[in-house]
Amino acid sequence: MKPSTQAQHVMLLWATLISVGALAQLPTRTPTPNDTLQSPRVLTDKRVMIQIYAPKADEVTVGGDFLSGNKPLSLTKNEQGVWSVLIGPLRPDYYAYTLTVDGVRTMDPKNPIVKQGISSLENMMAVPGPETGFEDNRSVPHGEVREVWYPSNTLGMLRRMHVYTPPGYEKGTDKYPVFYLLHGGGDDDSGWNTIGRSGFILDNLIAAGKAKPMIVVMPNGSMPLPAQTGMPDAQTMNRVRDLFSAELLKEIMPTVEKNYRSLTTPQNRAIAGLSMGGFQTLDVTLTHPELFNYVGVFSSGFFGAAADEADSKYAKALNDPAFNKGKKLFWIGIGKDDFVMESNKKTLALLDKHQIKYQYKESTGGHTWINWRQYLNEYTPLLFR
Amino acid sequence: MKPSTQAQHVMLLWATLISVGALAQLPTRTPTPNDTLQSPRVLTDKRVMIQIYAPKADEVTVGGDFLSGNKPLSLTKNEQGVWSVLIGPLRPDYYAYTLTVDGVRTMDPKNPIVKQGISSLENMMAVPGPETGFEDNRSVPHGEVREVWYPSNTLGMLRRMHVYTPPGYEKGTDKYPVFYLLHGGGDDDSGWNTIGRSGFILDNLIAAGKAKPMIVVMPNGSMPLPAQTGMPDAQTMNRVRDLFSAELLKEIMPTVEKNYRSLTTPQNRAIAGLSMGGFQTLDVTLTHPELFNYVGVFSSGFFGAAADEADSKYAKALNDPAFNKGKKLFWIGIGKDDFVMESNKKTLALLDKHQIKYQYKESTGGHTWINWRQYLNEYTPLLFR
Missing domain, CATH: 3.40.50.1820 (Alpha/Beta hydrolase fold, catalytic domain)
Structure with a gap:
């Protein structure tokens, strides 16, 4: 049995249906790289790619409990406006992270899995492996x-x-x-x-x-x-x-x-x-x-x-x-x-x-x-x- | 008895303690308007002020189920970099909203209360009043x-x-x-x-x-x-x-x-x-x-x-x-x-x-x-x- 804690194979179909209904009332828009972006993506070598589409931003960083020390990592922008950083390889485990876009604390728009605190949120992600069995x-x-x-x-x-x-x-x-x-x-x-x-x-x-x-x-x-x-x-x-x-x-x-x-x-x-x-x-x-x-x-x-x-x-x-x-x-x-x-x-x-x-x-x-x-x-x- | 579903009077003391420990390892930083910002704020006349500190942004909008139609509202920026919009008056109820900062879907950094979906998040807020008794x-x-x-x-x-x-x-x-x-x-x-x-x-x-x-x-x-x-x-x-x-x-x-x-x-x-x-x-x-x-x-x-x-x-x-x-x-x-x-x-x-x-x-x-x-x-x- 596969666990279903991650939203990787989620059924977007009905969300799409609703969007189609909603979009029918809006002008047609040009597709953007954001439409097909997935974040985070865990690679086979246990590195994790975190990405966000923010074409107008000047600086994007990510902080998380996978970092030793408190210094956030910088993401780099490609010509399409997608910011990326490759982290790790990480020991298989569950991790918390938070993006900051031009100084604004930002939940990864592609990752709905969060941990709620009394005054702030953090995104969560899983790096699968035998170490996480417990x-x-x-x-x-x-x-x-x-x-x-x-x-x-x-x-x-x-x-x-x-x-x-x-x-x-x-x-x-x-x-x-x-x-x-x-x-x-x-x-x-x-x-x-x-x-x-x-x-x-x-x-x-x-x-x-x-x-x-x-x-x-x-x-x-x-x-x-x-x-x-x-x-x-x-x-x-x-x-x-x-x-x-x-x-x-x-x-x-x-x-x-x-x-x-x-x-x-x-x-x-x-x-x-x-x-x-x-x-x-x-x-x-x-x-x-x-x-x-x-x-x-x-x-x-x-x-x-x-x-x-x-x-x-x-x-x-x-x-x-x-x-x-x-x-x-x-x-x-x-x-x-x-x-x-x-x-x-x-x-x-x-x-x-x-x-x-x-x-x-x-x-x-x-x-x-x-x-x-x-x-x-x-x-x-x-x-x- | 007061309900405690809102994070308005939360105990930030220990979070502060942790931050102080963490910040001890970081260079001292200048206070920003973000430090004391509260969002959302429900005014006595049932209007709601939504604010976000995003000094570098060119455009901030908010969408939500309090809007009829799908057109988001624009926030306006003050000279300190705080974007604001005053919504309503709203009928007392619970509402969902989402900010967009320069095209990036952004959870209100000052509001940890969210509703989780399979592929996205929305912030939640309450406008209190007798209508919400049920x-x-x-x-x-x-x-x-x-x-x-x-x-x-x-x-x-x-x-x-x-x-x-x-x-x-x-x-x-x-x-x-x-x-x-x-x-x-x-x-x-x-x-x-x-x-x-x-x-x-x-x-x-x-x-x-x-x-x-x-x-x-x-x-x-x-x-x-x-x-x-x-x-x-x-x-x-x-x-x-x-x-x-x-x-x-x-x-x-x-x-x-x-x-x-x-x-x-x-x-x-x-x-x-x-x-x-x-x-x-x-x-x-x-x-x-x-x-x-x-x-x-x-x-x-x-x-x-x-x-x-x-x-x-x-x-x-x-x-x-x-x-x-x-x-x-x-x-x-x-x-x-x-x-x-x-x-x-x-x-x-x-x-x-x-x-x-x-x-x-x-x-x-x-x-x-x-x-x-x-x-x-x-x-x-x-x-x-």
């Missing part, structure tokens, strides 16, 4: 990913979360352990399900017998505070941290445990988060060490002022000789080139100082979904054992 | 919308559908009637859930006691045939029609009826579709009149060659004196300005000729989601009575 949409039993709205008294608004239920949940009667999986800054509860490919990663792990069937709850960790420009002050960061903690404990967990067939002991609860979500995970774990026996921190740590105050703020948990006993797993992963490495190191030093045991993975790469999908794939098999 | 995310019990992957032997691939289960489904034991809701050309199974707002429309109808609790199945109606340019020939159109019919009958309905607590008699099955989905609905209804007692056709009809052959192809059903008895509802709706009005009229004439009874609604407007959400809101309360 995250591909494969011919295995699939769980369901549900969009769930619930009223939050804590935030005074309706909030959404994504909930993965494993294959067999719908027809069965079993209860399942629950894994709370948190996204990073700028994202919402859809991120792990789109570019994070969490549903497919779980499906594949469960099908291979590598992970226990479980419910995965992906809440919205972005708090509804007024938008700020510049670096947030320590007070605002604390407010965000405390708001999320309250939301998780008073709203999300009770909603999940009431509505889904879930096991509710600490032995059957796991949490993990990336970047901002890793900080939220650390905070909840050290404020309420009794809740989760499995803890994962991806590409994160105590940032800025939070690092300085962590020793005193979390003194009770850090100095509790029983803390380690309550954790079957405390897993920390980060890429060597991650720009939050310093925060990560400070956090490790704090844990070391208090003889908190953890499992540490330093991978290649930076602060990217490339790493976070790998970490999810490594962390999840260790849960509920 | 489609708003309100403080009522919410059902769940599930992304469901299933293996299709008919198409030889994994396929996705969206399934709405009503409030109470997860905790209950009741069986529910099932409504199959089909999208139009160029869309996939996510369309009714994003710009179609089907989940919220169902939630509100059920909460008000106007619709029966039901399962709503939103399959992917776009068939995986090679992309074509130009008008599809009759043979290809027939292939699309027959493939979808097989997919629905052999794959989608059995999967749903096996996996969900569904009532499976014709009295408990409804179908409706818009545009291409309306044509698919007509085809399934006249090929298998025994399956669905409730049928809805939105902005559609037999198109092109299909109209000429319908009388003979569907002769058995059309000439069956028991056909009307098997239909508790045959609902047809279209906008006065719809470009498929001719196909619609031909179809009505065919039904009239054979004394097939139907309920007909001619609304204002054209071939737009503005109408399709209204039709869903009118059609759904009539089901399973």
